[in-house]
Amino acid sequence: METSKPLAGIPPRLPEELIAVLQNSGVRLTLEDLQQIRERIHHVVNYHATIGVMGKTGAGKSSLCNALFGRDIAETSAVEACTRSPQEIDWSLQEGKGLSLIDMPGVGESEARDTEYAQLYRQLLPELDLVLWVIKGDDRALSIDEHFYQQVVLPLIWDSAVPVMFVVSQADKVEPCREWDWRKNHPGPCQGINIAAKVEQIRRLFKLPASQVCAIAAEEGYGLVDLVEKIVAMLPNEKKWSFTREAKQENVSNQAWQSSSQGLWATITSAVKTVIKDSWDSVSSRLTSLASTLFGWW
Template sequence: MPTPKHAAVPAGLPEEIFTLLAGAGIRLTLEELQQLRQRLHAVVNYHATIGVMGKTGAGKSSLCNALFGREVAEVSAVEACTRSPQEIDWSIQQGKGLSLIDMPGVGESGRRHDEYTALYRQLLPELDLVLWVIKGDDRALSIDEQFYQQVLLPALWDSAIPVVLVVSQVDKIEPCREWDWVKNHPGPCQRQNIEAKVAQVCRVFKLPPSQVCAISAEEGYGLVTLVEKVVTLLPAEKKWSFTREARQDTVSECAWRSASQGLWDTLTTAVMAMARESWDFVSSKLSALAGRLFSWW
């Protein structure tokens, strides 16, 4: 499968956009052109924030390493407490990068329930995406379901933050000895059980298959599909930042095209808004002039 070599915006893209505008007869002022350049810079250099959630031991750290190809050892604690969220900040340069908020595992104890509930509700509105990780061979989903229904959903009702449920460590789903270690994919019976697990998660959490993905981070299984799902769900202006930071062998041509289209759509929307504002200004002046002409008659 061909994958892009890098996630850099072509150097000539801004100038090509301005050339297309001129060719289409759209004339922007110097101030509007500067605003457009700033919008392009903001989208290309957007710093995304992703919340990685789920019960302790579900495989959150392994997922982060597998998706972004860097060690989670680069961790700075938001607060000096093991029960506090950990912010993993991966920045290439100023203005670029990705922050992963590794939330404390839900279900640690009943005593911590209220504390974690308040913490999740506080941080959720600041996120661009939520990855909720569920261990593939974990049959007890009641705690995950409770937090999802009572904490996550209410916090996201008034926002457009996408959620992807990640069924992790599926290589451990029985019969685990069927796993093909050469080709890194499940055997026939194991595949059926993985599909059954995904169907169960969809049913329990009332989510479509487009928001649930089965992976094995250690084996690199399902990561390409996960990236495609994430890029599809993200708003147009945020697709590029996630694709830019993802490990490039996990980014398919489909995901790449979707991210590129999101970048283009964001810029064209900005152009149309500016052109509309310019036209509204001109139109208002013409209307005023027409009014004066009619008054003379």
Template sequence: MNNPRGLQPLNHSLSGLPQWVSERILQQINQLTHYEPVIGIMGKTGAGKSSLCNALFAGSISPVSDVAACTRDPLRFRLQVGERFMTIVDLPGVGESGARDNEYAALYRGQLPRLDLVLWLIKADDRALVTDEHFYQQVIGEAYRHKVLFVISQSDKAEPGSGGDKLSTEQKQNISRKICLLHELFQPVHPVCAISVRLQWRVRVMAEQMIKCLPREASSPVVAQLQCPFRTEQVKEQARDDFGETVGVVLDTVIAFPLIPAPVRAIIQAVRTTVVSVARAVWDFFF
């Protein structure tokens, strides 16, 4: 573990355990702090995928896969902040090419198990959602619905467009209707977000929702990649709680290990609450 200021209190909270047990636990916590999240982002051409990624994330971006890659190998970009990494997978939007939608279905089925979250961008002025709905039901299905966060992008282009520096009341009303429509069509697990990157409208709210939707082990590493304005207290509190819970799961896993003697299990069980509390307290040293 490369952060002694965070390590020392955790080590101390495990001091009643045999050294080999505490080392095993610390090793697994270390893996947690270096988890590399993978987020898919999908949407039709012009949905604003690049704009959203540039607005949200602070890391320097480098392509992992060839720009000329075939559709079966979606573009992957690695983000880096200090020693931390995260991968963005650029997934093609459906409905633009009927001939390719079957190919996209195969691509998604191969990618979904490896993604922590999918940001599904739908333009505020996009009315052609029949293919999206079919794709969602047939490909995403029950197994991966929890991994999808719908985002209505480019809300400043909602009717009636004004081109101004803030959304009109009519635009906001139409966006509310669009949110209701997406809930009706897709019955998503998570609340639908609506944003305008150009106007910086509700991007912070969307970032907070994204952190809530992520698996517990992924939320802290993603928070570490966010631009400063989006590292809100609410976001950090969510990530702290998630980190504490994942550390608790590490202890539970060790308790369940068959070779652990019963007295040692009892000690781990006794210190579990303290260790989780310490993990939350030292979160800032790691992330």
């Protein structure tokens, strides 16, 4: 699949070019108006996303994050590993921007610890922008995942509207694993059928639409472009850009890039419309033209 146009260099042009279009259209902007517009643009472009990575121990959470964001979590984490505490990893690709990954303790160790972890999940879930729930492709024991999702996660995301993506990891381990094409990094015929069956099983078990389940093989790069597209589609407009901005760019397709940039633009123009109010109709077409120049949509 074709990958995206580069994201770097577009956001810094937005504030002054947008304001110039408004002023050239005859819109009268007070210093307070200008400040509001600049602050809103800065907030959206530099939004710091927080992603919770959940699932049982050994499901492939770290491998997923390394592949998705192109960074080695083990090297960047300043927090000592602890199976009973969440590990928060922060990084920034550009000054003023960043992403936080919260690697949650793996469930299923023991009944006592799972009770402790349930309380921890309840505390942290409302603070997240996205949940990635990772399940190994060859894992048949899903009762623990199902219990935590139904009893702990689902009630909380109903209230907070935090999107959840289920990731079937290590697809290359799904039988018959010898079919995996290592040259193309793609499953063989029978293996592909079984991977699709696993995705369908997860979808039915957790009562999810197909858009919220994805199969990957992180270290082989399989399924990552599809995963990014699905995540961007799920996120609210104001949060799409922050995720796409931090993702490893070879995993960002043109479709994901366009959805992300349109979400960014929709959020910004919504804020501008609130500021200029009655003058909106006279400048909306000029702002559309600016968006075309900056992002090349049309």
